[in-house]
């Protein structure tokens with residue numbers, strides 16, 4: 001049981017694996033965990049987040065409209081901007097929902113990006129990828145520093161450095177109910193036994209009940 005595991009001197013992946021093993025052995029629950037995040041994945045969904053939502057408290061993209069916090073449309077659709085890591089063809093859409101076409105440093109006539117169609121498409125990128133909070137949850141940058149078309153000051157994702165994981169929210173709720181039924185304390189007490197915690201649980205603008213890190 002949990003008391004056997006001493007998180008002292010153990011790294012994040014050892015802690016999370018011990019937690020997942022114990023949840024399975026003691027409570028019969030397999031908790032799903034994100035896997036195989038790449039720089040490309042992270043930067044793609046970060047740029048999408050910064051274009052549509054930006055739930056970061058104090059971080060803004062380099063180009064925003066006055067009073068706004070998201071990447072401005074004039075910058076996002078500027079054909080002269082060279083995007084880093086991410087490809088405009090994954091984001092921009094024409095009014096007919098096709099990929100815009102460049103003609104030198106301009107958009108080809110009739111193939112210009114359309115704001116409404118692009119917003120709709122980018123929204124679906126986030127929901128299809130299973131980003132939390134119906135696609136609106138924060139996604140950290142895959143680059144350090146973040147590049148075009150965002151160029152915000154947000155730090156590189158902890159997921160990429162192997163020091164954070166997103167756990168399946170439904171599985172966590174089931175586990176939480178089992179802990180309560182067994183009078184075994186809260187989910188956070190349980191996580192703490194493995195040297196883990198949820199630093200974004202009460203985040204003011206973008207709470208993440210699924211995001212777990214090693215306790216410092």
Ligand SMILES: [Zn+2]
Pocket residue numbers: 046050061141146147150151152153154
């Ligand atoms: Zn950024």
Ligand SMILES: [Zn+2]
Pocket residue numbers: 159164165166208210211212
């Ligand atoms: Zn996370």
